Amino acid sequence: MDNFTYCAPTRYIFGRDTELETGRMTAQTGCSKVLIVSGGRSARQSGLLDRVMKSLDDVGIEYLELTGIRPNPTDDRVYEGIDLVRRNGVDGLLAIGGGSVIDTAKAIAGGALYDGDFWDFWAGKAVMQQALPIGVVLTIPAAGSEGSGNSVITKTDGMRKISLRTDYALRPKFAILNPELTFTLPPEQTAAGIADMMAHILERYFTPTSDVETTDRVSEGILMAIINEASKVMANPHDYQARANIMWAGTLAHNGVCGCGRREDWTSHGLEHELSALYGVTHGAGLAVVFPAWMTFMASHRPEKVAQLGRRVFGITGDDDKAVALKTVDSLRAFFGSIGLPLTLGQLGIPNPDYATLTRKFHENKGTPFGPYYPLQPIDTEAVYRLML
Numbered sequence: 001m002d003n004f005t006y007c008a009p010t011r012y013i014f015g016r017d018t019e020l021e022t023g024r025m026t027a028q029t030g031c032s033k034v035l036i037v038s039g040g041r042s043a044r045q046s047g048l049l050d051r052v053m054k055s056l057d058d059v060g061i062e063y064l065e066l067t068g069i070r071p072n073p074t075d076d077r078v079y080e081g082i083d084l085v086r087r088n089g090v091d092g093l094l095a096i097g098g099g100s101v102i103d104t105a106k107a108i109a110g111g112a113l114y115d116g117d118f119w120d121f122w123a124g125k126a127v128m129q130q131a132l133p134i135g136v137v138l139t140i141p142a143a144g145s146e147g148s149g150n151s152v153i154t155k156t157d158g159m160r161k162i163s164l165r166t167d168y169a170l171r172p173k174f175a176i177l178n179p180e181l182t183f184t185l186p187p188e189q190t191a192a193g194i195a196d197m198m199a200h201i202l203e204r205y206f207t208p209t210s211d212v213e214t215t216d217r218v219s220e221g222i223l224m225a226i227i228n229e230a231s232k233v234m235a236n237p238h239d240y241q242a243r244a245n246i247m248w249a250g251t252l253a254h255n256g257v258c259g260c261g262r263r264e265d266w267t268s269h270g271l272e273h274e275l276s277a278l279y280g281v282t283h284g285a286g287l288a289v290v291f292p293a294w295m296t297f298m299a300s301h302r303p304e305k306v307a308q309l310g311r312r313v314f315g316i317t318g319d320d321d322k323a324v325a326l327k328t329v330d331s332l333r334a335f336f337g338s339i340g341l342p343l344t345l346g347q348l349g350i351p352n353p354d355y356a357t358l359t360r361k362f363h364e365n366k367g368t369p370f371g372p373y374y375p376l377q378p379i380d381t382e383a384v385y386r387l388m389l
Helices: 018-028 048-058 075-088 099-111 187-205 213-235 240-254 267-279 283-301 304-313 321-338 355-366 378-387
Strands: 011-014 033-038 062-066 092-097 134-138 150-155 160-165 174-177
Touching (some): 011 240, 018 092, 033 048, 033 099, 048 062, 075 099, 075 150, 099 134, 099 150, 160 267, 187 213, 213 321, 267 283, 283 304, 283 378, 355 378
Parallel strands (some): 033 092
């Protein structure tokens, strides 16, 4: 196990009707005027936005809105938000939605306090040290952005989708988690969210660091809980307890606890980011195709951790690590298929992928070689992409 520092400053307010606490929690951050960042019309049509605004009115907090944030959020909306913050004296951000909305709010919160181009942080030209306070009302459990210091933004010039990771600056001050707000999510969105949170755990699970038994067991336990609850949620979207367990799993998957004491991988996320940047696929659906392909490649190159996952999470037996690893891939694909996720690039709507461009952009953004668990050279990266077809 490696040395580590674990910081999880976000305050979680979990359960029914907790969105009514938004105003009080925002006031505790010291904010007096916030920019509400949200997605489509669902927050307004469901009455959630009205309830949140009333809670802000009740404690005297002013607000303005930035709406229409779409999946795979782009830099143009961040620039728009930064301009709103600076022109209107906004001193905090409130994200109402899922990962794309939260990531946009985070980018605005950091960029508003920076004299240069906010993209400098994502491009690695500057290190973010401060940001405006961020609060979250979560409506889509998937990205885990409600408890992480991470934000993924796509630069439209060149379609570069980059993840920024901060230890502290971008962690929300509070996150409101009401499972009832997820009852009306479409099945495909619920399933994609499940794949996303599982991938967040697996990116940490596949590590070159040895002797991380405690963190491994935490990760395996959350994965088993997700698998167990997923079928219940898909069968009955209004099952409060199943929704609650899935929502909390999504937060634990990405708030850092599953990475304590080890080096993390994040190769599969990088591979998927190129797919969603180039083809606009849903991130979680893309990960359902990417991760099994990457694990298949690892079965022939570094199978031991894949085999451990299979033995401990899927109950696969056998002494041959490669054989167990391949059965693990089959089990993971079977699970993804059981909740309606795509399993191939063709099912993602990409029958003729541009392997050369995907490979080139992956290494431009990540370097060569890339992959803490197993370093990929361009020839390896293209081989993994081809396993997705």
